[in-house]
Amino acid sequence: MTLDETRAMANAIRAEIGKAIVGQDDVIDHLLIALLARGHALLEGPPGTAKTFLAQCFARATGMDFGRIQFTPDLLPGDILGSNLFNFQTSQFTLTRGPIFRELILADEINRTPPKTQAALLEAMQERRVTLDGETHDLPGRFMVVATQNPIEHQGVYPLPEAQLDRFLFKLVLPYPSLEEETAIVARFGAGSGPAKPEDFGLEPKSDQAALSRAQDAMATVTLSDEVAGYIVALIRATRDHSDLSGGASPRAAVLLAGAARARAALDGRDYVLPDDVKALATNVLRHRVQLSAAAEIEGKQISDLVAGLIDDTEAPR
Secondary structure, eight states: OOOHHHHHHHHHHHHHHHHOOOSHHHHHHHHHHHHHHHHEEEEOOOOOOHHHHHHHHHHHHOOEEEEEOOOOTTTTHHHEEEEEETTTTEEEEEEEEGGSSSEEEEEEEEGGGGGHHHGGOOOOOOOHHEEETTEEEOOOOOOEEEEEEEOOTTTTTOOEEEHHHOSSSEEEEEOOOOOHHHHHHHHHHHTSSOOOOOOGOOOOSOOOOHHHHHHHHHHGGSOHHHHHHHHHHHHHHHHTTTTTEEEOOOOOHHHHHHHHHHHHHTTOOOOOOHHHHHHHHHHHTTTTTTTEEEHHHHTTTTHHHHHHHHHHSSSOOO
């Protein structure tokens, strides 16, 4: 698939999602970038900001096989991965596949389950495979996790381990809608006909497995110059030397940021990456990969402000 065809497909997916979702254009763009870059996304926002509905509409419009996992305190790793069950008729163990074997997984309220269960996603998110009883099973080629969490509640939730956070390409913060958007939401959904579903709006797939795979492969044709690659590395390394940060971003973050920058360039109609692509994505790539130092927390500093300062202070190639 050419880059022009990829861009046309992405525009069709955007328009299809727009039939059901009001606003959230930037979040939808980042989800498309994550898909093309073979990355995962963590959506954080208050209740009622359509995090779950957006993931459902995104799966419908992209034609991906959708699976939802509702994370709860009593969820077990086997509830996610599946298990080998003994068949008394054949006297053999048979694999019962869990929901992780779908193409797009909605990990709903991911921070409501203990770290032991959250860890069941680690191998799947990094290697696109799972290991059960010593046997490795491959996941779908375009496997993607879209997780949601609520930033308001502190009771009954568990912080995500750093190893898992680092596997998410983006952490996307969903704001409350604007006045105009909220008015449109009430007009569209205020009839009281029950919870909205993607099929209620006639959403149809605008891609298929083969088309998405070709689009993902086409990202390799987008040029990433040595200068821009050096800029990405300098930005990532700057997070490790900042006095207000106790932990910096990993080399994985640099690799993922480069892939996302390629995807953003392609969606913008270019076959080369600009420093502006990196700048536009860096905050959502870094915000969940760095931690405030104790002194910075006491002073009330914000990670988003520090990351924005790093982006401004890191010299970009001309």
